[in-house]
Amino acid sequence: MSDDDEVKKTDQTLAADADAEDGDAAPKEDGPDEDGLEEDGYSLDRRTITAILYAVDTDDREKLVELMEPLHAADIADMLEQINAYDRRRLILLYDKEFDGEILSELGESIREEVISVLKPDVLAEAVRELDSDDVVDLVEYLDEPQQEAILDALPDSERAAVAQALAYPEESAGRLMQREVVAVPEDWNVGQAIDYMREREDLPEQFYHVILTDPRMHPVAHVMLGKLMASRRATLLSDITEPGFRTFEATEDEGDVAYAFNQYHLISAPVVDAEDRLVGVITIDDAMIVLDEEHDEDILRLAGVSEESSLTDRVIDTTKRRFPWLAVNLVTAILASLVIAQFEATIAQFVALAVLMPIVASMGGNAGTQSLTVAVRSIATKDLTGANVWRVIRRECLVGLINGVIFAVVMGIVGLIWFGSPALGYVIAAAMVINLVVAGLAGTMIPVALERVGVDPALASGAFVTTVTDIVGFFAFLGLAGVILL
Amino acid sequence: MSDDDEVKKTDQTLAADADAEDGDAAPKEDGPDEDGLEEDGYSLDRRTITAILYAVDTDDREKLVELMEPLHAADIADMLEQINAYDRRRLILLYDKEFDGEILSELGESIREEVISVLKPDVLAEAVRELDSDDVVDLVEYLDEPQQEAILDALPDSERAAVAQALAYPEESAGRLMQREVVAVPEDWNVGQAIDYMREREDLPEQFYHVILTDPRMHPVAHVMLGKLMASRRATLLSDITEPGFRTFEATEDEGDVAYAFNQYHLISAPVVDAEDRLVGVITIDDAMIVLDEEHDEDILRLAGVSEESSLTDRVIDTTKRRFPWLAVNLVTAILASLVIAQFEATIAQFVALAVLMPIVASMGGNAGTQSLTVAVRSIATKDLTGANVWRVIRRECLVGLINGVIFAVVMGIVGLIWFGSPALGYVIAAAMVINLVVAGLAGTMIPVALERVGVDPALASGAFVTTVTDIVGFFAFLGLAGVILL
Structure with a gap:
């Protein structure tokens, strides 16, 4: 069998x-x-x-x-x-x-x-x-x-x-994420007292990594790692073996910010306090890891224009609804790009090769723009792109666009020349390529930064704006130059 | 001042x-x-x-x-x-x-x-x-x-x-990630022995969360959480208070797999063993969190066609090199799509409106395909998309494409009719839209799955393949149908 x-x-x-x-x-x-x-x-x-x-x-x-x-x-x-x-x-x-x-x-x-x-x-x-x-x-x-x-x-x-x-x-707040079972002792206790207290307590949490020290008003003031507690003599004061880098979170704080802090400062657990700074719970790194994972997933999906949480097990109708808005936005931007093309109908009618080549310029711009914007969106999320270096980054992206633009301009100029036998067409597509790749670097960085500053999630909205810009600039530069040079 | x-x-x-x-x-x-x-x-x-x-x-x-x-x-x-x-x-x-x-x-x-x-x-x-x-x-x-x-x-x-x-x-292995300082005791010890051992040891690691139990040959067999140790009487046998779900990693194992396991099974720390299953180190959740974060970043950047690790502080020339390969691939695929358009030059010459509208069909297909492929790539990474459900997911994606396709077909049909006053043109663009959005769902799921099966990273390569398919199908369906119906 x-x-x-x-x-x-x-x-x-x-x-x-x-x-x-x-x-x-x-x-x-x-x-x-x-x-x-x-x-x-x-x-x-x-x-x-x-x-x-x-x-x-x-x-x-x-x-x-x-x-x-x-x-x-x-x-x-x-x-x-x-x-x-x-x-x-x-x-x-x-x-x-x-x-x-x-x-x-x-x-x-x-x-x-x-x-x-x-x-x-x-x-x-x-x-x-x-x-x-x-x-x-x-x-x-x-x-x-x-x-x-x-x-x-x-x-x-x-x-x-x-x-x-x-x-x-509130939803997605530290208060929802925290566990309410905490291990807290008065700040003036010594190691022996803390260990005896834990031995006697019936309901210790399943997992905890620090003993929190509180003042008489239940404000957390520091914490001690269990390993350090283990290694210290009973008479040692807890306040002498506290961990550096202690920080607390407010219960109403966004869980994404909490996860960012855990990741940035390598926290293992941190107390949560209410508006009066009193201890109400504790968040541990495993909770923060789950949030970080979810936020990453959201970022990836948003960059691809899939709004909200989304999984393979959602119903078809829910998935359809989630995909719809971005496609609708894209339809509008694609029509905008088409309106640009429509301005050059006469040019295209005289020179059909333009219709054959124009998607190449737009497509290269769109891809270069997506590269720039993805790096920018990630850098904003990890706080590596800030007011302090934004202009340097923009300069850098434009320079990258210029160098790659020139390389691909040469390639496409040659392709245009060989395919259609027209040196002028080669110049036109080469020039349009350089223009569009520089614009892609510029738009790919500036648009996410601008969206972030006005409070819009750059992961969700940048893609639509950036590809609209590269499509319109691509078609306009290529067909416009063609109109001037070829006719 | x-x-x-x-x-x-x-x-x-x-x-x-x-x-x-x-x-x-x-x-x-x-x-x-x-x-x-x-x-x-x-x-x-x-x-x-x-x-x-x-x-x-x-x-x-x-x-x-x-x-x-x-x-x-x-x-x-x-x-x-x-x-x-x-x-x-x-x-x-x-x-x-x-x-x-x-x-x-x-x-x-x-x-x-x-x-x-x-x-x-x-x-x-x-x-x-x-x-x-x-x-x-x-x-x-x-x-x-x-x-x-x-x-x-x-x-x-x-x-x-x-x-x-x-x-x-090896690079990016568990052996590189682990810390070598471990706290391990014989499996037959009791709580009191373990605590005394830790008190006496001078060089306890800065951070540790479990005491590892080993057999006489130094094979890790289980571990005990520090909190549980604290809460137990001195006479309690360590083997009576071990944690469920204990697992070890081999030192040569890929750090990405380790991070996945930490995330999936909510591990806090886990021993690392050599080829003979002897304890050589320990990996903690904070290390795993950093790896998970890096892997996510890589995924996002790869999906956008930015190869290798990439940051804002890289030199312009390095960044340019990293962006180049994907743009080169895109140039080739864009030229392929142009070759499709070139087949219909005669049709376009007779009916320039086609040149105006054709990018819309391709763009919608490309976006729908990117949505599908992003969900598929994420699901493969989190092991939610497997042989067990791949066909159901493909059916679902095609259905989502069909529904959204029909909606946008109606919209574009009307736009085509109003803009160019031709019902036939409306039918053509509507039909091409439905075809391309269904194909986008199909290609957006099948291509990442197929790449994964042949051992290629789907995050890196899917985008190029999927947009090539949607571009070619989009242009071919639209211009081909136009050639049949309009002329």
Whole structure:
């Protein structure tokens, strides 16, 4: 039975991968490499998914649980996102009570809603009760009202209150991101007191890296790394072993700014304070990493004209709506460019070669502009492009455009000459190329900087403006010069 | 003296920002918001830079040190990157012995080389000696031979050996990323033994989050979080409080795969092992975060056709070279598209309106294709697009293309009719629009997937292929249909 063999093999692979005591724990060598997409062995391999779907098809609950047990919640979530809705529903119903709350946390939004609606109420309640309050917040914040209530109702009173309080902070704020469980001690304690306190406390958070020192009014004033605490004598004052570079965040602060600070200053955890600077929670680097990852994704998608969060599991109609606005903007700008061409209809009618060559000039300008604007948008996001160096950068981009422009002008001049046998046409396209590539460098830098200054996200809007400029300048320079020189 | 006032104000702002004991520590409200680029107050503000440059101009070392003292090394590095080479040189020479090794770590490559060449040998040696061995590795790995040797010579023998050993691992591998200082204890110890061991050890790493348990052959088998250690009684066996989801990485593994695993499985730290599975180091989440950030940057830049690492501080000639290949590829593809147009010269000559409208069809296809390919490239990178769902995703993208295609077909049909008064022209452009947007969805998904399967980075190469397809299909469909219907 080849089918069975395959299932067994997959199973062993996963066991080796998950079993820490196994001598061969390095996942690299265990991962199957079947279709090139899973070459590093971390993601689920196709055979596991096939085996799981086979267990679902044959209604074999025992086998399904056995196959799923070694998988990380993040991988289970990925698998649920990759299979179709019909299989997903059957899998969830068969898996039943084994369904873990963490899987919900790992799911993308659209699939998450679907999965919640499929889960039986008691399974959902049990799954949610396992989660920390900050994970519940993350889970429910974008759900519909009825689903949100179903989950909140499953929580014990104290936790429900904590979640409600977190939801009172603005969306995408530090307050939503933080965990409320903190380890804080008075600033005048010594190491021994802090260790005894932690030994006695029943509800220490799952993960924490610093002990926060607070003054009598609960203002965080410094923090001590656990490793340093471990290494110090009991009599050592905590205030003598605090970390440099301590900083706090306000609960209303944007999570993107928090993530930027974690990345820029290599923070591991940082306290969150309310408007009166009192300690209300703590943000850890793993939360910041997730935000950073999301922001990067948004940046990439925005640069490509895909607005809002977007994933493969969104419904067709949602995806269509998300792609529409940018295409609509592009249609308007393309028509603008066409209006420029229309001014030269008479020229084109006399010299059809112009129609053949004009897209080349526009296309080169568009690509050079996209290069410049992408570098500019990234540099603005990482705060490397500021008022202090903007003019130097613009000069530099124009110079790069000029050099590449001249090279491609020579190439295209020769192509134009050979193809159409007209030296004049060669001069025209060469001149237009230089002009358009310099303009591309200029527009590709100035437009994102200008958008940022007026408060518009440069990642979202720069592309449309820059390619409009390069299209219009490209067509105008090429056809205009042609009109003067050729006719 | 308005100049002096400004300096003083900046100084206060920075002090408030850096002073944790200040009641107003939240940086958000303190940050000046002068030109829109620094609205969140984290980055250096312009006034600080101005004040620092004024101190350099007036050769006022005391003032310079006072202004720089509260700044984080990462911010000092950012500032050095933003000012020009002349100011940079004078600043470094004036700052002299205060120059911190961490600033070097935070600098981008091209500026780093320049700064190292400006630093006096004794200042450089002192700066480098302050750094951990993994930071030194990070610092020297891409330097020229002479600069690398200058730095290695400044190190004590033991550390030089450690750095040399790390450099023996492949570039961008886990071995280069890891720190060699680990905290490991035998797997059969209890909490009390571990704590006593740490108390006694002199050279605990600056940052560590787990105590690694090893078997007698130094194979890591599990790890315990420091917080859990703190919370447990001395008699508790370490093996009873280990963390689930323990995994190790091989030293030769690609750092990108390591960063992916940290992000996917929310790891905080993980041991690194050699080919015999023996513990050789540990990677922490902050290292992984930096790699993830770099990889994202690379992805964004590659999608825009900027090859290799690229930053604002590169020399013009390097930037020009980096932009050139993609523009060259684009020239070839643009000429291919022009060859398609050339086939229809006779048609265009009879009906010049076609030349006016044809860029619209190609441009819409190019944009829709870029949307699809960006989503596909991101999904491949995050392993959300795999063999299990590729066909469903392709169907979905084509459907999205069809719906948007029909909408824009109606719009363009009407525009064509009104503008040129020809219903037939309206039909032609409408039909070409639908065809090109469906093809854009198809090509935008299939091309990245196909490139990934044959081992080519889809982020780098997809754009050229997809826009070539949409250009050619766009021109061919529009002009071809026009030739059949209009003439």
